[in-house]
Amino acid sequence: MIPLLQPLFRGDWSAYAETLVCAPAPADAIPVSALIGQPPLLQDVLAKQARYRRAHGTDLRAVASAWAMDYLWALLPGVVAAASVLQHRFAMAPDTLAVQFNAIGLPTAFYLRDEGKALPGSDTMARYGELLHGHLLPLFAALTAQSRVPRKILWGSAARYIEGILDQAQAQLGRLPGLLADRDLLLEQPTWPGGERNPMHARRRCVAQPDQAAPLALHRQCCLYYLLPGEDYCGACPLAPQFRPAALTAAPGG
Known part of the structure; x- marks a missing residue:
């Protein structure tokens, strides 16, 4: 160092x-x-x-x-x-x-x-x-x-x-x-x-988190990591299915 x-x-x-x-x-x-x-x-x-x-x-x-x-x-x-x-x-x-x-x-x-x-x-x-x-x-x-x-x-x-x-x-x-x-x-x-x-x-989207007072700020860009074999979306991916606008609108209370 x-x-x-x-x-x-x-x-x-x-x-x-x-x-x-x-x-x-x-x-x-x-x-x-x-x-x-x-x-x-x-x-x-x-x-x-x-x-x-x-x-x-x-x-x-x-x-x-x-x-x-x-x-x-x-x-x-x-x-x-x-x-x-x-x-x-x-x-x-x-x-x-x-x-x-x-x-x-x-x-x-x-x-x-x-x-x-x-x-x-x-x-x-x-x-x-x-x-x-x-x-x-x-x-x-x-x-x-x-x-x-x-x-x-x-x-x-x-x-x-x-x-x-x-x-x-x-x-x-x-x-x-x-x-x-x-x-x-x-x-x-x-x-x-x-x-x-x-x-x-x-611009970053913020989404509500279950049982959390503060919303979650999603990443600015998806890094495409989910396309690699055996990998998935990260916890703040803007392309993750649960964070897509349609899913949020359909969620209870959305």
Whole structure:
């Protein structure tokens, strides 16, 4: 783990940041720029994932979506915590880090060239712009080209994880102005500075929960996980049969 993150990821939480390493990349690590720019490399990790998930045929949408969620969960906790809690930016451009994969095509470590830069008092995009525009945007485009998975699904997964990380930070540290400002711009605003559409912004439905006072906020996008062999809808899937408008209308009291 990068020493900067150790105060934020102690004990059981340390596993969420151990994937970020500031050290020379080993020989089997792949530059992220190569993963994005050389189709056979991405094809290989998706093929390994497909075999592991027992997904047959040519439709790789669900495989690519599931792989992207694992990639994001390996990358984002430390990066988002540094950006929003510490006001620190790690270099996220594809040519500045490499990723190491295991035998089933899942990322196990990201190797950064350096420990980044402290940016106290900076605006949200100064800390997140390289991650969003330089890293995730071309990665998602490459995944869509390989598998036809809609980009809105990939951005929906990114929003899901960023929201969860910021929620946990707020639960631990309180409603810090910087956390609230980052959350608002990244997730709640339909456009980003300059008028660019925010791909992580999407309207969410809330549904009543039996025996629960608070409604359940469904995910912005279905991740297609239910299409994988042996899997089902998650507990907050907007496509789950029990949450479809017709089912809610027909339910007692609906």
